[in-house]
Amino acid sequence: MTMNHERYRSDELLLVVGEAVGDRTHLHPSRLKQIDEHSDAYVERAQSELPYMAWFVRQFSRSSPVLRVSSFAVYRFPSSHSYSCSLSYTTMSKFNLNWGILATGGIAESFTRDLYPNPECRGVKDIQHTVVAAASSSSADRAKAFLKEVRAPESAKAYGSYKELVADPNVDIIYVATPHSHHYQNAMLCLEAGKNVLCEKAFTTNAKQTELLIKKAKEKNVFLMEAVWTRYFPLSIYVRDIIKSGKIGPVSRTFADLSMSMVPENTFDDSHRMVNPDLAGGALLDLGIYALTWVFQTLYTTQDKPQPPSVVSTMRKYKLGTDEQTSMLLTFPPTSARGEAHGIATTGMRTAADPDGKGSAGPAIRVQGEKGEIQVFHPAYRPTRTKLVLADGTVEEKEFPQPGPGKGSGWKNGFGGNFHEEGMGHGMFWEADECAYALKEGRKEGQYESLEESLVIMKVMDEVRRQNGMTYPEKIETTEYPVEL
Numbered sequence: 001m002t003m004n005h006e007r008y009r010s011d012e013l014l015l016v017v018g019e020a021v022g023d024r025t026h027l028h029p030s031r032l033k034q035i036d037e038h039s040d041a042y043v044e045r046a047q048s049e050l051p052y053m054a055w056f057v058r059q060f061s062r063s064s065p066v067l068r069v070s071s072f073a074v075y076r077f078p079s080s081h082s083y084s085c086s087l088s089y090t091t092m093s094k095f096n097l098n099w100g101i102l103a104t105g106g107i108a109e110s111f112t113r114d115l116y117p118n119p120e121c122r123g124v125k126d127i128q129h130t131v132v133a134a135a136s137s138s139s140a141d142r143a144k145a146f147l148k149e150v151r152a153p154e155s156a157k158a159y160g161s162y163k164e165l166v167a168d169p170n171v172d173i174i175y176v177a178t179p180h181s182h183h184y185q186n187a188m189l190c191l192e193a194g195k196n197v198l199c200e201k202a203f204t205t206n207a208k209q210t211e212l213l214i215k216k217a218k219e220k221n222v223f224l225m226e227a228v229w230t231r232y233f234p235l236s237i238y239v240r241d242i243i244k245s246g247k248i249g250p251v252s253r254t255f256a257d258l259s260m261s262m263v264p265e266n267t268f269d270d271s272h273r274m275v276n277p278d279l280a281g282g283a284l285l286d287l288g289i290y291a292l293t294w295v296f297q298t299l300y301t302t303q304d305k306p307q308p309p310s311v312v313s314t315m316r317k318y319k320l321g322t323d324e325q326t327s328m329l330l331t332f333p334p335t336s337a338r339g340e341a342h343g344i345a346t347t348g349m350r351t352a353a354d355p356d357g358k359g360s361a362g363p364a365i366r367v368q369g370e371k372g373e374i375q376v377f378h379p380a381y382r383p384t385r386t387k388l389v390l391a392d393g394t395v396e397e398k399e400f401p402q403p404g405p406g407k408g409s410g411w412k413n414g415f416g417g418n419f420h421e422e423g424m425g426h427g428m429f430w431e432a433d434e435c436a437y438a439l440k441e442g443r444k445e446g447q448y449e450s451l452e453e454s455l456v457i458m459k460v461m462d463e464v465r466r467q468n469g470m471t472y473p474e475k476i477e478t479t480e481y482p483v484e485l
């Protein structure tokens with residue numbers, strides 16, 4: 001906390017006071033009172049209006065959040081046509097989270113770029129992110145080039161091994177952005193070193209590995225979260241709130257699809273992480289997890305006492321034995337808020353949820369209740385549009401553009417070389433903010449997807465693979481640690 005004393009004297013102040021008025025007329029200069037008949041100064045003391053004063057101070061000083069205003073006075077000097085303001089207030093210093101980035105691939109770049117804009121551009125005033133280090137498994141030079149590319153501070157350290165990164169005492173939390181096959185070994189390395197961890201989806205190759213990561217995080221008393229970024233979007237919060245409000249009635253079915261027509265043999269060589277069994281490739285773990293995310297966050301997360309679902313599934317395999325298309329039917333037991341519910345989660349690399357890229361094929365996600373439905377449009381991992389359709393005729397469309405520093409900022413982000421328009425965020429900062437808030441508040445897991453829920457989803461994916469005979473090599477499914485991959 002910081003104690004501030006400020007004194008302003010200018011014509012500008014009048015403007016600010018005028019702007020600050022709105023419905024808060026107590027601040028209007030016309031209500032300034034003369035404090036001393038013999039003096040030329042008029043004053044409004046406003047200790048009794050402290051919340052408004054705090055608001056005013058924020059507008060005027062653009063400081064970090066104001067905890068308390070202890071005194072505030074506006075003086076008017078008619079003879080000199082000037083105003084002055086004196087105030088004392090206490091601000092909360094921003095909570096800073098020091099990030100270490102483990103791996104330098106596509107998503108590591110998108111995520112780290114998203115740490116760059118000031119969180120205030122998305123209305124987040126009390127936390128900030130700093131990139132203090134990155135590590136590449138190949139070389140320190142690669143890590144250095146990466147840090148430059150993502151506009152990390154000059155002081156950020158570049159390491160040529162993950163072991164060096166986890167030993168850096170400056171790093172508060174590590175973002176693990178390697179292929180699925182490596183998550184267990186890499187996240188365990190971080191946890192063993194006592195680091196907090198945000199680990200990319202899918203958490204691990206199987207539920208047993210996830211279970212052991214959770215156990216280790218508890219043992220070390222550190223934070224652990226699966227980086228299912230979509231969960232932390234304002235859009236997802238809105239959809240979950242619609243469900244909880246009862247607006248669409250008790251929900252009994254969710255359809256969710258994340259399919260992207262990539263024609264794998266034309267797009268990926270056999271070593272690519274999307275198809276390669278050695279890197280735990282396939283549609284299910286990479287894309288299907290988003291379809292499952294929508295099924296779960298609408299039928300499971302929203303319930304007071306959710307029960308794990310049962311699942312039946314079918315899978316079409318790619319020539320390398322990984323899945324290129326998977327369809328899952330989940331049955332969720334009744335809860336206090338609704339009866340049995342069904343989730344239909346589909347994923348694939350040869351069909352598209354949004355073939356023309358304009359949404360003409362309709363929503364990718366439909367959450368259906370007795371009174372109507374809430375729809376979410378493709379892509380399931382980064383949706384920006386919803387539509388509420390009720391039986392009473394209500395149709396409400398909403399847009400959720402990802403905020404950022406805006407046009408003219410010279411900053412861009414995106415994924416896989418596809419950049420959004422200048423100044424628009426990718427949206428990975430929401431999960432980063434969640435990590436900061438969790439650590440600030442002493443929480444050890446994310447609030448919109450508990451570790452227990454991540455584990456249930458991993459168990460569903462295990463079962464789907466079991467039903468369809470899809471296995472990965474033992475060296476990446478093992479729970480042994482450490483294993484050199």
Ligand SMILES: NC(=O)C1=CN([C@@H]2O[C@H](COP(=O)(O)OP(=O)(O)OC[C@H]3O[C@@H](n4cnc5c(N)ncnc54)[C@H](OP(=O)(O)O)[C@@H]3O)[C@@H](O)[C@H]2O)C=CC1
Pocket residue numbers: 102103104105106107108135136137138142177178179180182200201202227229273279285286381415485
């Ligand atoms: N949230 C999202 O929107 C997205 C999430 N993801 C997830 O992020 C993870 C990584 O995906 P993505 O960034 O696309 O993958 P990339 O292949 O682009 O990057 C993976 C990085 O991991 C490191 N790595 C370490 N060992 C290996 C290895 N044996 N083979 C390949 N790479 C290795 C490399 O960095 P280095 O050697 O420099 O350390 C490499 O650049 C996956 O879990 C994926 O599901 C992916 C895309 C989008």
Ligand SMILES: O=C1OC[C@@H](O)[C@H](O)[C@H]1O
Pocket residue numbers: 286287381
């Ligand atoms: O998480 C993801 O979202 C975007 C996809 O293109 C990518 O393959 C996947 O990993």
